[in-house]
Amino acid sequence: MSIHWYDVSIPLRPGMTVWPGDPPFQFLPASRMAEGASCNTSVITCSTHTGTHCDAPWHFEHEGKRLDAVDTAVFFGDALLVEVMDVDVIRAEDLGEKPFPPRVLFKTKNSGYPSDAPFKTDFVGLDPSAAQRLVDDGVRLVGIDYLSIAPYKKSAPTHHILLQNEVFVVEGLQLANFSAGIYSFVVLPMPLAGADGAPCRAFIGRP
Numbered sequence: 001m002s003i004h005w006y007d008v009s010i011p012l013r014p015g016m017t018v019w020p021g022d023p024p025f026q027f028l029p030a031s032r033m034a035e036g037a038s039c040n041t042s043v044i045t046c047s048t049h050t051g052t053h054c055d056a057p058w059h060f061e062h063e064g065k066r067l068d069a070v071d072t073a074v075f076f077g078d079a080l081l082v083e084v085m086d087v088d089v090i091r092a093e094d095l096g097e098k099p100f101p102p103r104v105l106f107k108t109k110n111s112g113y114p115s116d117a118p119f120k121t122d123f124v125g126l127d128p129s130a131a132q133r134l135v136d137d138g139v140r141l142v143g144i145d146y147l148s149i150a151p152y153k154k155s156a157p158t159h160h161i162l163l164q165n166e167v168f169v170v171e172g173l174q175l176a177n178f179s180a181g182i183y184s185f186v187v188l189p190m191p192l193a194g195a196d197g198a199p200c201r202a203f204i205g206r207p
Contacts (some may be wrong), residue, residue, distance in 0.1 A: 003184055003205040008174045009052035010115045012044070012199065017119055017148050022047040051115070051148070054189045055169035058161040059196040065166065067195040074141050074168050079103035079185035081178055081204075088122065092129035095146045100137040103185055110146040112174040125151040131161040136141055143170035143187075143202075173202055 009014065016025050023030035026045040049055070080101050084090050085108060085188025108124035123146040126134075131149075134142055142149060142162065149169050150158035162169055170187050184205030190198040 003207060004185075005184075005203045005205045006177070008178075008204050009200060009202045010090065010172050010174060012046065012051050012090050013116075015116050016051060017113075017115055017117055018047065018050055018148065020119055022049065025050055041052075046199065047193055048192065048199070049171070049198070050199055052170070052172040052174070052202055053147075053197055053199045055149070055163065055171065055197045056165055056195065057163040057167075060143070060156065060163045064163055067189060067198055068167060068191065068193045071167070074103075075187050075189070077103055077185065078182055079141070079143070079204075080182055081105045081107055081175065083107045083180045083181055084124070085109055086195065088124060090124060090126045090130045092127075092133040095130060095133055100134060100139050101182075102132065102139060103141040103143075104134065104139050105143040105170075105173060105175065105183075105185070106178070107145055107175040107178065111174070113146070115174070120146070121152045123152065125149055125154075126158050127154075128157040128161055131158045131167075135161060135165045135167060139167055141168045141170065141187075143173045143185075145173050145175045147172050150178050157185075170200060170202065175204075178204060 006192040027045045030041040030043050056067040058066045189200045192198045
């Protein structure tokens with residue numbers, strides 16, 4: 001059975017939404033054939049947490065693994081997409097009783113926000129109880145449809161619970177066109193040595 005793959009990453013482009021205080025994404029010319037150069041080359045500038053991106057444990061844990069030390073096996077496999085559309089914060093009681101598989105993606109009302117809209121401080125994230133539930137169930141990867149897995153200005157507790165337990169975090173997924181269910185999932189972080197995170201290309205697959 002063939003699988004159709006769908007890109008669920010945010011295109012990196014000037015004007016895209018970034019976390020408050022992070023540098024804006026820039027794509028600048030280094031050389032241009034139109035100006036007499038032999039080829040076209042460019043320079044990009046961005047935070048490691050721009051667009052669709054991942055958090056390595058070192059992002060919040062001083063002794064945590066950096067990106068190049070993360071087991072790449074977690075980047076490939078089936079993922080459960082969970083729709084939680086009617087809450088402002090995802091808590092453990094919103095998650096039901098059935099144990100979660102190793103990879104979980106959360107689709108929320110965040111999926112309705114354009115990727116170049118002004119930053120939304122009221123985006124939906126996971127509170128510490130939900131993060132602990134994922135850890136207790138043995139989840140190894142969690143993804144969400146905004147630039148943070150945790151609510152705005154409440155980042156530390158949720159991130160610490162996940163990253164201390166080496167749960168790989170993927171943020172900024174574009175999930176608007178997908179319903180709840182099991183999908184093939186691939187996430188490909190930029191191979192940045194010693195990094196706290198990196199922009200990613202992410203794909204969902206279905207027959």
